[in-house]
Amino acid sequence: xxxxxxxFLAIPFILITLLSTGQNDFQAIxxxxxxxxxxxxxxxxxxxxxxxxxxxxxxxxxLNDIPNGEQVIRVSFIGYHPxxxxxxxxxxxxxxxxxxxxxxxxLLDEIVIEATRANRSVADLPTRTEVLSExxxxxxxxxxxxxxxxxxxxxxxxVQTTAASSNGAVVRIQGLNGRYTQILKxxxxxxxxxxxxxxxxxxxxxxLKQVEYIKGSASTLYGGGAIAGLINLVTKKAVQDETLLHxxxxxIGAKDFNTFVSRKFGKFGFTNLASLYMHSPYDxxxxxxxxIPEVSKFNFNPKIFYNPSEKTEIYLGANIMKENRVGxxxxxxxxxxxxxxxxxxxxxxxxxxxxxxxAKKTLSENSTITLxxxxxxxxxxxxxxxxxxxxxxxxxxxxxxSFSELxxxxxxxxxxxxxxxxxxxxxxxxxxxxxxxxxxx
Numbered sequence: 001x002x003x004x005x006x007x008f009l010a011i012p013f014i015l016i017t018l019l020s021t022g023q024n025d026f027q028a029i030x031x032x033x034x035x036x037x038x039x040x041x042x043x044x045x046x047x048x049x050x051x052x053x054x055x056x057x058x059x060x061x062x063l064n065d066i067p068n069g070e071q072v073i074r075v076s077f078i079g080y081h082p083x084x085x086x087x088x089x090x091x092x093x094x095x096x097x098x099x100x101x102x103x104x105x106x107l108l109d110e111i112v113i114e115a116t117r118a119n120r121s122v123a124d125l126p127t128r129t130e131v132l133s134e135x136x137x138x139x140x141x142x143x144x145x146x147x148x149x150x151x152x153x154x155x156x157x158x159v160q161t162t163a164a165s166s167n168g169a170v171v172r173i174q175g176l177n178g179r180y181t182q183i184l185k186x187x188x189x190x191x192x193x194x195x196x197x198x199x200x201x202x203x204x205x206x207x208l209k210q211v212e213y214i215k216g217s218a219s220t221l222y223g224g225g226a227i228a229g230l231i232n233l234v235t236k237k238a239v240q241d242e243t244l245l246h247x248x249x250x251x252i253g254a255k256d257f258n259t260f261v262s263r264k265f266g267k268f269g270f271t272n273l274a275s276l277y278m279h280s281p282y283d284x285x286x287x288x289x290x291x292i293p294e295v296s297k298f299n300f301n302p303k304i305f306y307n308p309s310e311k312t313e314i315y316l317g318a319n320i321m322k323e324n325r326v327g328x329x330x331x332x333x334x335x336x337x338x339x340x341x342x343x344x345x346x347x348x349x350x351x352x353x354x355x356x357x358x359a360k361k362t363l364s365e366n367s368t369i370t371l372x373x374x375x376x377x378x379x380x381x382x383x384x385x386x387x388x389x390x391x392x393x394x395x396x397x398x399x400x401x402s403f404s405e406l407x408x409x410x411x412x413x414x415x416x417x418x419x420x421x422x423x424x425x426x427x428x429x430x431x432x433x434x435x436x437x438x439x440x441x
Contacts (some may be wrong), residue, residue, distance in 0.1 A: 024066040030101060040056075044075055051063065072087075079103060083156055111131050115218075115232035135153050161246075166293055181225075185232075188403060211231065214230050258275040260272070269306075283330050293326075300319065317357075347383045356373075358377075373405075374402070376399075
């Protein structure tokens with residue numbers, strides 16, 4: 001077979017034409033299925049090949065060099081379910097096709113707020129509420145014996161020292177007096193009153209899951225003690241096996257030994273927080289008086305959880321706390337003798353026993369009923385040396401609190417109905433000063 005020059009030159013053009021008819025383009029627009037917003041960074045690819053392209057700021061992209069025939073186009077983005085679509089090329093239409101990707105909900109860590117009693121996601125709450133969660137581990141390592149530093153991570157929260165010698169403190173929200181700030185633990189009003197100036201100095205943060213703040217009056221739900229706002233300390237539940245050990249030693253005399261254990265066995269589980277804190281007296285400015293008192297404190301907080309079904313949650317907890325605190329003249333703290341310049345001494349002993357019970361039943365997708373009860377007994381003994389002649393101020397008492405609540409909650413998308421009954425008792429008994437015995441230094 002002989003080819004002339006014209007036929008030989010026509011062969012490349014024929015091959016180019018055949019190849020070009022086998023390559024196609026595909027245009028697409030990728031958006032979020034919930035917000036309908038463009039997903040910058042999403043990709044379109046020809047499944048089974050390395051041929052792919054990313055979308056622009058408008059969510060548009062054009063995939064080139066697609067062979068004829070049935071092909072599978074894959075659309076994907078991090079955090080979203082990928083989507084595949086079979087398309088036969090060449091196409092009759094050249095208009096861009098719209099792909100709506102659904103987010104992978106399992107990857108989103110939803111934060112449910114308990115302080116509002118609605119148990120809603122923080123994103124759906126009409127009440128201005130702030131949540132602290134990721135910073136807890138960092139703050140706990142800085143001050144493992146108390147929550148004073150932790151709760152100041154939110155603006156508008158101030159921890160004010162009320163006694164320089166014993167380092168007592170109160171929490172102030174938006175400048176209001178500390179007695180108008182309510183501190184809760186798992187929704188229970190365990191703190192305040194006679195123990196108010198020591199609460200933030202005695203609660204260890206190692207077992208906390210999140211801290212909830214309501215800045216502004218919450219007295220409708222929690223009474224006059226929450227006029228400034230409230231802080232709810234939410235502890236960890238027995239949802240997974242976890243063991244934490246924290247040992248802290250400071251050059252100014254602090255010694256912390258904290259451990260938290262969580263275990264789950266089928267329908268049962270338990271958690272336990274045990275902490276031991278000791279601090280030697282410290283005089284930073286060398287004026288003869290302690291800037292940090294001598295402290296020895298012990299906390300023991302076990303909880304037992306029982307979930308007989310997916311719709312029922314029951315737990316029973318207890319807390320034992322004992323603390324000795326001595327501040328004032330460094331000479332007297334170290335068992336020296338008083339004189340006209342060194343006579344002031346502040347000794348305090350406190351012990352707390354607390355019980356907690358909670359049972360929650362899910363009646364339907366939107367309604368729950370909850371029964372709660374807690375009893376708290378707090379003893380505090382105070383002795384203050386006021387002058388070098390041995391005159392002392394003595395005070396001792398017991399604060400007994402109880403809280404019971406039966407609550408029904410109907411939680412719809414646009415409204416929430418919260419109804420129930422609760423009783424709160426507070427009894428203070430001053431002890432016979434002659435019977436008060438504080439430890440001798």
